Amino acid sequence: MCPAATPADDIADDSARAPANHGYTADKAKLHTRLRRIEGQVRGLQRMIDEDTYCIDVLTQISAVNSALQSVALAMLDDHLHHCVAGAIANGGEDAAAKIDEASAAIKRLVRS
Amino acid sequence: MCPAATPADDIADDSARAPANHGYTADKAKLHTRLRRIEGQVRGLQRMIDEDTYCIDVLTQISAVNSALQSVALAMLDDHLHHCVAGAIANGGEDAAAKIDEASAAIKRLVRS
Amino acid sequence: MCPAATPADDIADDSARAPANHGYTADKAKLHTRLRRIEGQVRGLQRMIDEDTYCIDVLTQISAVNSALQSVALAMLDDHLHHCVAGAIANGGEDAAAKIDEASAAIKRLVRS
Amino acid sequence: MCPAATPADDIADDSARAPANHGYTADKAKLHTRLRRIEGQVRGLQRMIDEDTYCIDVLTQISAVNSALQSVALAMLDDHLHHCVAGAIANGGEDAAAKIDEASAAIKRLVRS
Numbered sequence: 001m002c003p004a005a006t007p008a009d010d011i012a013d014d015s016a017r018a019p020a021n022h023g024y025t026a027d028k029a030k031l032h033t034r035l036r037r038i039e040g041q042v043r044g045l046q047r048m049i050d051e052d053t054y055c056i057d058v059l060t061q062i063s064a065v066n067s068a069l070q071s072v073a074l075a076m077l078d079d080h081l082h083h084c085v086a087g088a089i090a091n092g093g094e095d096a097a098a099k100i101d102e103a104s105a106a107i108k109r110l111v112r113s
Numbered sequence: 114m115c116p117a118a119t120p121a122d123d124i125a126d127d128s129a130r131a132p133a134n135h136g137y138t139a140d141k142a143k144l145h146t147r148l149r150r151i152e153g154q155v156r157g158l159q160r161m162i163d164e165d166t167y168c169i170d171v172l173t174q175i176s177a178v179n180s181a182l183q184s185v186a187l188a189m190l191d192d193h194l195h196h197c198v199a200g201a202i203a204n205g206g207e208d209a210a211a212k213i214d215e216a217s218a219a220i221k222r223l224v225r226s
Numbered sequence: 227m228c229p230a231a232t233p234a235d236d237i238a239d240d241s242a243r244a245p246a247n248h249g250y251t252a253d254k255a256k257l258h259t260r261l262r263r264i265e266g267q268v269r270g271l272q273r274m275i276d277e278d279t280y281c282i283d284v285l286t287q288i289s290a291v292n293s294a295l296q297s298v299a300l301a302m303l304d305d306h307l308h309h310c311v312a313g314a315i316a317n318g319g320e321d322a323a324a325k326i327d328e329a330s331a332a333i334k335r336l337v338r339s
Numbered sequence: 340m341c342p343a344a345t346p347a348d349d350i351a352d353d354s355a356r357a358p359a360n361h362g363y364t365a366d367k368a369k370l371h372t373r374l375r376r377i378e379g380q381v382r383g384l385q386r387m388i389d390e391d392t393y394c395i396d397v398l399t400q401i402s403a404v405n406s407a408l409q410s411v412a413l414a415m416l417d418d419h420l421h422h423c424v425a426g427a428i429a430n431g432g433e434d435a436a437a438k439i440d441e442a443s444a445a446i447k448r449l450v451r452s
Contacts, residue, residue, distance in 0.1 A: 023168045031162050039155040046148045055136045055193040059219045062186040063226040066179055070226070070337055073175040078330040080168040081311075086326065089315040096312065104304040106172045111296055111336050112451070113176040113183070183450060191443040198420075199439065202428040209425065217417040224409055224449050225338070249394045261385045268378040275370050281362045281419040285445045288412040289452040292405055296452070299401040306394040332398045339402040339409070 023079035034072050041065045073110055077103070136192035147185050154178045186223055190216070249305035260298050267291045299336055303329070362418035373411050380404045412449055416442070 024031055042065060048058050081103060088099040137144055155178060161171050194216060201212040250257055268291060274284050307329060314325040363370055381404060387397050420442060427438040 024162070025165075028162060032159055035155060035159045035162065039152060039159070042148060042152040042155055046145055046152070049137070049141060049144050049148065052138075055189055055197060056215055056219050059186055059189060059193075060222060062182055062189075063219075063222040066182055066186075066223075066226040069175055069179055069182070073172055073179075074330070074334050074337065076168055076172060076175075077333065078326070080172075081307075081326045081330060082323065084168060085307075086315050086322065089312050090318070092316070097308065100304070100307045100312065102169055104300070104307060106169050106176075107303065107333055107336075108300050109173060109176040110179075110333075111300065113179040187443070187447050187450065190446065191439070194420075194424075194439045194443060195436065199428050199435065202425050203431070205429070210421065213417070213420045213425065217413070217420060220416065220446055220449075221413050223446075224413065250388070251391075254388055257388050258385055261381060261388065265378060265381040265385070268374060268381055272371055272374045272378070275363070275367060275374065278364075281415055281423060282441055282445050285412055285415055285419075286448060288408055288415075289445075289448040292408055292412075292449075292452040295401055295405055295408070299398055299405075302394055302398060302401075306398075310394060328395055332395050332402075335399060335402040336405075339405040 023081075023083035024076055027075065027079060031072060031076065034068070038065060038068050038072070041068065070110070077106065077110070136194075136196035137189055140188065140192060144185060144189065147181070151178060151181050151185070154181065183223070190219065190223070249307075249309035250302055253301070253305060257298060257302065260294070264291060264294050264298070267294065296336070303332065303336070362420075362422035363415055366414070366418060370411060370415065373407070377404060377407050377411070380407065409449070416445065416449070 041061070045058065045061055045065070048061065085096075085099045085103055089096040154174065158171065158174055158178070161174065198209075198212045198216055202209040267287065271284065271287055271291070274287065311322075311325045311329055315322040380400070384397065384400055384404070387400065424435075424438045424442055428435040
């Protein structure tokens with residue numbers, strides 16, 4: 001089962017009792033760790049600015065943070081396809097095509113951002 | 114004057130007395146604020162994971178953080194070209210070509226990240 | 227049915243008789259037209275170089291071609307998810323997970339290119 | 340000397356007699372060759388569509404074309420900074436800041452495309 005999209009959150013009662021089984025449930029701790037490390041990198045960027053670090057060195061670090069964030073996004077998207085999207089298709093509901101459209105829109109945002 | 118690149122930091126004594134005049138000196142407070150907001154967004158991403166937010170909504174937020182980081186990078190690069198690179202060229206030193214090569218390499222990392 | 231990946235091309239005989247039904251079959255003419263237009267844009271870039279067009283104007287045009295190519299890629303990927311990947315999942319074969327891994331790898335290449 | 344931007348083309352008469360010395364003049368033949376190769380790759384993409392090539396293989400090739408185009412753009416931008424922008428700065432004209440703004444805008448389009 002995938003968590004419902006925020007607008008259609010009528011499964012809230014169930015998920016209060018049984019924890020939701022997301023695309024990323026298994027990797028939750030790992031994703032959290034990666035995002036915490038990225039948060040530390042962003043704090044490091046602020047420190048670099050405070051300490052008048054050379055512009056190019058700051059830019060190199062920004063590129064590194066961007067790559068790290070993209071890797072998190074790609075990992076989440078992969079999980080989402082394997083679980084949420086595959087689940088919707090396997091269930092055969094009319095929901096499946098909408099799930100794919102939604103994933104495509106997210107991919108487009110990633111490619112363009 | 115631009116801050117020296119980290120490897121050639123023999124102007125450290127001078128900069129202890131007179132604060133360095135970077136490409137981004139004028140915008141330092143503004144850059145700091147933007148990076149602090151991005152740090153908050155990354156913490157928000159961790160909260161989204163903790164609260165089992167729907168994958169696609171997390172991905173949308175990651176794309177937003179990426180765009181915000183890129184905007185910071187583009188602003189810093191613009192400052193760097195206007196001050197550090199332009200300064201090196203105006204000084205006519207042999208340093209100028211190296212500064213441009215260095216900026217080009219940073220642009221390449223940004224385009225690829 | 228989706229066309230087999232090039233390494234596992236043992237369905238060649240069948241496809242000689244019955245044309246393959248790809249993700250992009252319905253949009254084949256449209257994709258062809260878009261790629262032909264992009265080909266024209268690339269020829270236009272060569273002409274711009276020949277005519278000593280101002281660098282920045284050439285760069286603007288390269289960005290436009292890149293965006294056009296990305297749009298084609300995103301349209302193909304969307305078709306691929308709706309047809310090839312969804313088909314593999316609906317068939318329930320063990321092929322499904324591999325198809326998703328393959329799509330994820332393609333998405334990664336698009337995001338990084 | 341750099342070619343004038345298209346709107347301010349009042350040096351047309353001169354350039355008819357003496358060929359313009361662009362950022363990319365020295366590499367003109369090389370850039371042309373690279374763009375011709377990219378044109379061939381785009382024609383190859385059309386052929387792949389005609390021959391019902393597997394979607395993922397077409398996507399891989401699109402990513403390759405995008406990377407090739409970006410490399411051309413980065414090479415042109417590097418030339419532009421070394422020649423046109425550096426020239427404007429060395430001349431000390433008020434034109435210099437405008438040239439840098441223009442280059443920054445082009446970089447932004449490249450990063451975002």
